[in-house]
Amino acid sequence: MGTIVNGANGGFKGKAGSIIGSSWKSINYIKGLYKKRTKPASEAQLIQQEKFRTLMRFLLPINVFLKIGFGGKNTEKVTPMNAAFQFNLKRAITGVYPDFSLDYSNISISDGGLYGGGTVSASFDSGELIFTWSTGASETFETFADDLVYVLAYHPEKDEFISTPAPSTRSMGVVTFLVPDHLASGSVHTWLFLSNRSKTRVSKSVYLGEVQLI
Template identity: 55%
Template sequence: MGVIRRGANGGFKGKAGSVIGSSWKSIDYIKGLYKKRTKPATEEQLMQQAKFTLLMRFLLPVAPFIRIGYGQRRADTQTPMNVAFKDNINRTVTGSYPDYELDYGQIRIAEGYSAGGAESATVADGELTVSWDTTLNKVYKQEADDAVYIVLYHPGTDQFMTTPEPPQRMDGSATITLPAHFQSGVGHVWLFTADRKDKNVSKSVYLGEVTLG
């Protein structure tokens, strides 16, 4: 795919001969028409497709968090989802084809400054409690009203949970009441923070695997 930097007539949209013109974020692109594949995919291509599918199945349901967590990373030329995918693909997919798995401890749903270290997640009586340090670090421009985004993933049901409303840094903790189908097996928990404009974002922290019931 080509990018139109300059030109006598500028960019164009639609089909023109063997190329298609389009525009995204004020950048004009041209690409060739899709050609139907006549050769079977190679093993290497199948491996890449399997990795892509596995990771995207995880990332797509948490797209609202990705938009915040990666919203400031090369947002002028790529979508937050594209940046998140590239950041995670080589680090998180493990195993051998076709039995790939995700290393949950390596997954990031936000990329930014690195701070903290006192975060924790525990489960008791059908509730997940996540705690964090309320001390403000002015070097990282942290504020008491920073939003705290929490993500719980349950591999057994392939579903996610979060708080109804993001708590604030000043709260120090948040509790999620687990529905019945979440109260078995294990879960994985992540946390990251963002200011009120979702501009100053922290790197997501993996809080580990928790026993749900």
């Protein structure tokens, strides 16, 4: 049985007949009960479902990055994961159904107004991935030496992500880390973005290219 929350004019919670009331982040919702599909999905629906699977398979493992990179995107109504999905849906998927794939160069891990890393690069040497960026800070642009730098690499053949144990800072200018033995062949796609120390402002992520592992 459903109940009225916060008085007669409040939200509805629970089940009553064919409707269900619920709330999320203080927003009240009413929806109908799920009805078992009797007709097969249309081609348009199948296309959307496959796009969803293709993109979410990539995004789900990096939710910890997306919480920062898309954490300021109207989070009262959508989660950072949903914001990242919506942002990347029209940009990152390529190919023709059912053979969709991702254009890694168009994938964004973050989006915001913080000034980024300036001149950035990613390379591989002696078993290590090396990320570099500009160290200059500017009060004019509200960038500081202790801004946090996040780096990310994705190995498509192994379907695995690797990164540093903790973010670096703008003042460091470089970070390196060993590539695990089981990933030390093929290539990785690489990204970098920054946030302020409180993680309330972020930069746009930068795709640093595909790096060959020797």
